[in-house]
Amino acid sequence: MRVLGIDLGSETLGWGVVEGSGLKYALVDYGTVKSSPREPFSKRLLKIYDGVEAVIEKYQPDAISVEEAFYAVNVKVALKLGQVRGVVLLTGEKAGLEISEFSPRLIKQTVVGYG
Template sequence: MVVLGIDPGIAICGYGVINEKGKIEVIDYGIIETKREISKPQRLKRVFEGYLELIEKFNPDAIAVEELFFNKNAKTAITVGEARGVALLAASLKGVEIYEYTPLQIKQMVVGYGRAKKNQIQEMTRVILNLKELPKPDDAADALAVALCHLFYKNIEKLYGV
């Protein structure tokens, strides 16, 4: 099963592609970046096109997207929500199943503790994926964790019929 994990954003969108064939292996990870000088509609278009390119290149069986974590800055939350929307639209247009996970679920699945710190998630992602160093930038590491979370949930469903 090939999973594309997405850590949505408008300036930097992380992505991570993993495959489970007996063992879990990393196919690719990185970011889609947009510049501040560009209008928001153009930035969202670039993010959308980036997601479409990734879907066409890796042909994932599933796309896992981090749900929005609302902090104090409503403007940032709205912008990230718009970036999430284009990720969901790209997946939907390409006919790929979409799964959404909260930050708490991702932390619980990858680290075993729902209040884990960012560095703990990144280190466990590195260990689970047998990487020599932490995936960089942070947004890409987060996207790999989202993809791992999905695989772990699917394996629990298989084991327990949940």
């Protein structure tokens, strides 16, 4: 199975593609989708959509993994990340991918062993 993991960000969205099965996965590639805070937010969302769509087209993942919604002290930041998350979920759904959502805390615990 090939999985595209997304680290949400409105200025820099990170992505990584892994392939494997069970508990053994190997890195295929990784990168970022960047957008300028000087651009209108709607244009930044379009750039994120186009960037994630290009990654999906290039690497043909079977699934996409995205952080669940979380609470932030700064409401404006939380709203923007929610919109970015919606764009990523829409892009995955349009591509027919299986979508998995995980809490940021679970991801950190899995990767680094604590959190």
